[in-house]
Amino acid sequence: MRSYFAAITLVLAAVGAIGAAKEQSLEELIARANAAPVKEQPSLYINIAERQLKSADELYSEGKVDDARAAIADVVTYSQKAHDAAVQSGKKLKPTEMASRKMSHRLRDIKRTLNFDDQAPVQTAADRLETMAQDLLSHMFGKEK
Numbered sequence: 001m002r003s004y005f006a007a008i009t010l011v012l013a014a015v016g017a018i019g020a021a022k023e024q025s026l027e028e029l030i031a032r033a034n035a036a037p038v039k040e041q042p043s044l045y046i047n048i049a050e051r052q053l054k055s056a057d058e059l060y061s062e063g064k065v066d067d068a069r070a071a072i073a074d075v076v077t078y079s080q081k082a083h084d085a086a087v088q089s090g091k092k093l094k095p096t097e098m099a100s101r102k103m104s105h106r107l108r109d110i111k112r113t114l115n116f117d118d119q120a121p122v123q124t125a126a127d128r129l130e131t132m133a134q135d136l137l138s139h140m141f142g143k144e145k
Contacts, residue, residue, distance in 0.1 A: 026048065026051060026052075029044065029047060029048055029051075030048060032044060033045050033047075033048060033078075033081075038085050038088055038089045039085075039089040039091040039092070041081065041082065041085035041089075042082045042083075042085045042086040042089070042091065042092035042095070042096045043082075043092055043095065043096075044082075045078045045079070045081040045082035045085060046078070046079070046082045046095070046096060046099045046100075048074070048078040049074070049075045049078040049079045049082065049099075049103060050099065050103065052071045052072075052074040052075045052078065053071070053072075053075045053103050053106060053107070055071045056068045056069075056071035056072045056075065056110070057106075057110055059071060060110060060113070060114060060118075065118055069121055072107070072121060072122060072125045073125075075103060075107070075125060075129075076125050076128050076129065079099075079100055079103065079128075079129055079132055080128075080132065082096050082099075082100075083096060083100065083132045083135065083136060086136060086139075087135075087136070087139055093136050093139060093140050094136075094140065096136055097133045097136035097137055097140070098133075100129045100130075100132045100133040100136065101129070101130065101133040103129050104126045104127075104129035104130045104133065105126075107122050107123075107125050107126035107129065108122075108123070108126045110122055111123055111126065
């Protein structure tokens, strides 16, 4: 009976740890990504970029344009870091490419909801992410020189 309760306790602790990992603060996730081995960095940096994209969308909805622009800049920065780590390690190329393309499409969707004056930085970010996605495809399927 004791082993049964011990097993249940371990399972609950593991589930709690997984939930806590998902709920890491952005600063903790950034620190973790910066300290991680290169082969693990692409997925961590993409996670950061996706969080910032969600934050930017919410900030634009709230009318906080300057904060949203800063979040969009972070999306590009961390997507670039994910791209660079994927190319350097040769790992996570396809998931990084797919995430970059998906975020690019989401940025274009966000752009359509904004005032004309606020659209240019979002379009620039979307174009940059699309370029990164294309570059990753080239690394996956390009011919060796």
